[in-house]
Amino acid sequence: MLIEESLTALLRALQSASDVQDISSLLSSAARILALLANPSNITLLTSQLLATPAIWGPSTNLPTIVAVIGIFRSACYHLLRPYDTSYPPKPPGTSTTLALEEWTAAVMKGTDRASPRSKQALVLSGLLQGLQSRHYSGLSNRVQHEFVISVNLSVCIDSSRSVVTDQALVIAVSQVFDLLGVSARDALDHNLLLPMLTEAVFFSGSGIHQGYFLGTIDADVLETVGKKFDWSAKSHSYLQLQATASGPLVADLGRISRLAAFSTEHATDLITLSRLLQDLFDISRSLCVQWRQNKLSEVDASEQDLFLSDNTIRKTLPLLWRVLRSSMFSIVIILTAWTGRLLSDNLIPKEIVPPSAMQILKTLRNFYFISSHLGTDTLSQHSFVYLTAVDIISQYPKFAEALVNQLRPAQIGLIPQHPLDRCLDTYFLNTAEHFATVLNTKIADGLLLSAAMPYLGTNDERKSLEAFEAAHSVMIAVMAAPHNNDLTVSRIETYAGRLFEVFPRSLSPRQFRLAVTQLVxxxxxxxxxxxxxxxxxxxxxxxxxxxxxxxxxxxxxxxxxxxxxxxxxxxxxxxxxxxxxxxxxxxxxxxxxxxxxxxxxxxxxxxxxxxxxxxxxxxxxxxxxxxxxxxxxxxxxxxWNTGGGREMVLSGGEKVISGSMIKNIPEDEASSP
Incomplete structure (x- = not known):
């Protein structure tokens, strides 16, 4: 009787609740009551009311509230599974339900059938699937999976009642159970329609990355302090907004959503959808790059942060910003990995769109280079795979390689730009152009590649440009090593050799100097x-x-x-x-x-x-x-070594025999030959 009274009170409160805290409290109560109800009709009633009440589904409802609906059924399922788990203590007397899990699940699913939209049904089924992940209920889970796939497919196809927030919640619902779905259930999802919804929710919506517009709001809150340093306060509106974005359901769950999007990319069959995806990812990367440039923080080189940024900015606010940017880049790289894999082996992709797609991928990675260079491009193996594969594809098409280097070329050839972002993009150009030195004609190599590299071969000893300096030396070596550039090499090699010895070690690392000397020889x-x-x-x-x-x-x-x-x-x-x-x-x-x-x-x-x-x-x-x-x-x-005195010269060093073991502790019996 007590449970029925609580149910009545809950249903009444759901009709009148308007405050966010009240709704959150009611949802917690709903999860507890739902697990204790023994009457299937009451379970069905509560489920249907949760999917219809304006307190949850009103016009002002936010994404966390709707996502909490998934948690209601997940928590209730966990509660029902407690008697079967010996790690939990037994439930108190008088609280155990006489309703079997199968009956309870059937009652919940019946509640979703009462004229509720398919998108809302998918949220409930997602919660059930997460709760039924125990191996003892594989058969029941398979039935729920089947209904879940049907609900998702019908939702993305014909559910006209969906709103932007509902789409975002649906994305979260699918991503949370994707790893729990069987192979057949994953393949049965309509990836052609699901994929655009995923990218829209995560990268374009206000609850997600929102094309990096949060970067533009930061600039107004970056203020100059007494010590001539920039400070981005942890109490500023832009930082608090960034915290809300980072902790929001979409960004916090970005890893799983990205893996789902990558799977959809691999299984989508509509070429228009795939082409639009690649364009969307490029647009996002370009927007992030443009927004970053309009931010005062982009004017500070990473090597000069201690000089121009406050301690609070370096220790607290800036790390959160880089974490969000890094997550954004990694998520897109994961999707591009799937796209790149299809370029290599999928017969569905026409051969004529392979090189343009590879070009688009490299331009997308260029826009992300201000992030990847900050983190180190080798921190993610997928990034290396996508980049090098796209480079290999373009290398087979000299005309596309020429078009690409012209599109990536520095804005001002012959000068080292002052803005750190411009130097960063120049470095990406040099690193990428190096790979195409063997397929580009001599005119392009001389007029574009060498001309762009020359300013970075100077005697400038600024450590902030070290990566660009080394990239420029690599370009010079790559161009001169190309067999068809012999005449160009003859005219440039002595000048470059002289410059090489001028800049080392001020502007060149020992490793790069060694490689340059070896290649020149x-x-x-x-x-x-x-x-x-x-x-x-x-x-x-x-x-x-x-x-x-x-x-x-x-x-x-x-x-x-x-x-x-x-x-x-x-x-x-x-x-x-x-x-x-x-x-x-x-x-x-x-x-x-x-x-x-x-x-x-x-x-x-x-x-x-x-x-x-x-x-x-x-x-x-x-x-x-x-x-x-x-x-x-x-x-x-x-x-x-053996008969010409080499071994003795190494051991003596010109004076006395060096005490201790030989090179790399070589035993005497192995030192007789190199």
Missing amino acids: RIASPPSVVSAQRPLLPSILLEIIRFRVETASSQPLTSLSKNGEDDAHPLSEQAALVLALIHSLPCLQLEALEDWLPAIPRLCYRVQDPVLRHVCYSGFWDVLSDGEMDLDRAVLCANW
């Missing part, structure tokens, strides 16, 4: 056409390195993190020069290699830091023994 060595016109260039480069080792600094280059060696012991300029020479040995002609082998042990011994000296010796041993040499060079090195 390779390009200028036979059988290259360049070697016929510049035959002495490899020897000149190595002689310059040997000369600089004598006067190079032995202090660790701690400000240049990309040393490619032992992170605990950053390379010094001296060690980096020696390693660059060592790694160039496999590119030398036999006569030159025979001349340079005896010089290496002496140069290694001149490295003052014992740890870095060991790194140099280890690098030398790796080059000799790890298969980098071809057969003729390997035979030459083996003879030098």
